[in-house]
Amino acid sequence: MKLACVASALLLLATAGHAQNPASPFVSPVTRDIASGEMHEYPIRAAAGDLIAGTLELRELAGVVEFRDSADRNLKSFYQYDPQQRRIGFVAPASGEYRVQIKAYDGFTEGPQTDPGVPIPVITKRRGTYTLRLDQSVVAVRMRDVQVPERQTIQSSRLRQLSADLERGHTAALAEFWREVSGKGPLVETISGNEQDVDVTFLWRETYDTRNVLVYWAMSGTDYYMTRLPATDAWYKTLRLRRGSRFSYAISPNDKPADRALTAQLDPLNPRLSPDDPTYRFERSSVLETAGAPDESWFRNTPTQRGKIEQSKFKSTLLKNERDIWIYTPPGYTAAKGPYPFLLLFDGAAYVSSRWLNAPATLNNLIGAGRIEPVIVCFIPAVNRGVEQGFAGADAYGEAIVQELLPKLRSAYAITTDPKKMTLGGYSNGGMAAALIALRHSDVFANVLSQSGSFRARRPGSGEPNSVAQMYLAERRLPIRFYLETGLYDTVPSAGLPLHEMVLDETNTMGNRHLRDVLLAKGYDVTYRETGGSHEWVHWRSMLADGLMALLQRR
DSSP states (O other): OBOTTTTOBOBOOOOTTOOOOOOOBOOSSEEEEEETTOEEEEEEEEOTTOEEEEEEEEESOEEEEEEEETTOOEEEEEEEOSSOEEEEEEEOSSSEEEEEEEEEESEEEOOOTTSTTSOEEEOOSOEEEEEEEEEEEOHHHHTTTOOOOOOOOOOOHHHHHHHHHHHTTOTTHHHHHHHHHTTTOSEEEEETTEEEEEEEEEEEEOOSOOSOEEEESTTOSGGGBOEEOTTSSEEEEEEEEETTOEEEEEEEETOOGGGHHHHOBOOTTOOOEESOOTTOOSOOEEEEEOTTOOOOHHHHSOOSSOOEEEEEEEEETTTTEEEEEEEEEOTTOOGGGOOBOEEEESSHHHHHOTTTTOHHHHHHHHHHTTSSOOOEEEEOOOSOSOHHHHHHHHHHHHHHIIIIIHHHHHHHSOBOOOGGGEEEEEETHHHHHHHHHHHHOTTTOOEEEEESOOTTOOOTTOSSSOHHHHHHHHSOOOSOEEEEEEETTOOOOOTTOOHHHHTTSOOHHHHHHHHHHHHHHHTOEEEEEEESOOSSHHHHHHHHHHHHHHHHOOO
16 A cells, blocks of 8 residues: 555755755655755655555665654654665554655764764765655554464563453553553562562553564564453563663564564653663664662763863774774873873774763763772774674784884873783673783783673684684683673674574673683683673663773772
């Protein structure tokens, strides 16, 4: 069924810098010229639960696509970093008028030093074209062949009470229940005789035709579809989770794997979001947090004193490229007080960003409280994005850091030469890179801080996972201290394994446990932490302080 706005006119917002195109009818597909800095807008009319989905192909330009409601709230956004065709769409939460906006740019550059990692549009007068295709699917047609067995009995004591109240004819109990849970997120209930776990019940209130509902989180699969409470609008899924869990999730009503990126949405009962910056325009997730989750005060509290952050460039002759880097100097820094301990963190833009990991605030608060020594930090991009390339690139990157970057930094800052006060760190591939580079350069870096390190990865040419553990096992014990942390629900696949091999591979959590056991068996000094988190920033930003205190505490 084609989009209901077939006869609608092209709407172009008359804002400064936007080209003035004549109105023309919108029939899917539509192909138009567009200039960098220009925005085109199309009206959409949809019924509650309709999926509006299709593709946008941008040629010669990059851009952003946004779907907005009549109150100008952003429902879904999609970056187009490079000219390409991308699948786009959203689910209409209610019957009414919506708009799709296409904003064209030359591309995106890194954000300002106050919040790096945030793409900033590059606007010139360059022109390009786009083709927009959108179709409208109603629930009854789209979900016609989808069958999801409702297998769960009621585990939640609160839902059992609700069910019993309804069976006794207390018809107001359902409305009372929804008022009770509104704004509180999933139900969290203690378990008699079990101090380690809690029962968490995710909820969805049906407001349009709903055939299934998926709790979309790190462990997603067919076991995480909800069950409808009979004769009500309440859908639920109860999970037994580790006490102190914190992770992001989404709710996907009328879920189909091929459409999940479009149907997944925030939990309307839960005000806790990631990122928690209300000005952030793009994809956000709901956040589950249970009592005992890692302390977030180190990055949330306003520091009494702030260090300084300077943006710079690292031009490497060995690597034949140039990278943005950020240098943090602690409050009250002077060369005369040096030399200072040094920390290098991969994935630097995310660590510096106040929206993502907010490491500068954590550093300021820890130093201000006397929990760690004043330290100079270099935030630097990761080796690369590929796990296999990570092995190949780590040796070259390590040489560039030792031979080129450190001499440059030491010429400008009072940085120690004592390996015991030199630390490498990062998350995911960055954590793996830190361990690999320290293995080759333990005479320079004697500390590794790894957050969810990708240690289950396979070295190219190796048939077995956990190559980093094998490499440390093969070496003599080196003078390196380790801080390793990971989430209990870290299931991120690595090494690009084909599906038939995935079943034989370990989770990322298991890869971290494997490396921990090898290091301990070899006699290394290892601090290991495992919490109810997953492979994401909402986990790493709270655990960073723990790692810094483990390796950089005052002695």
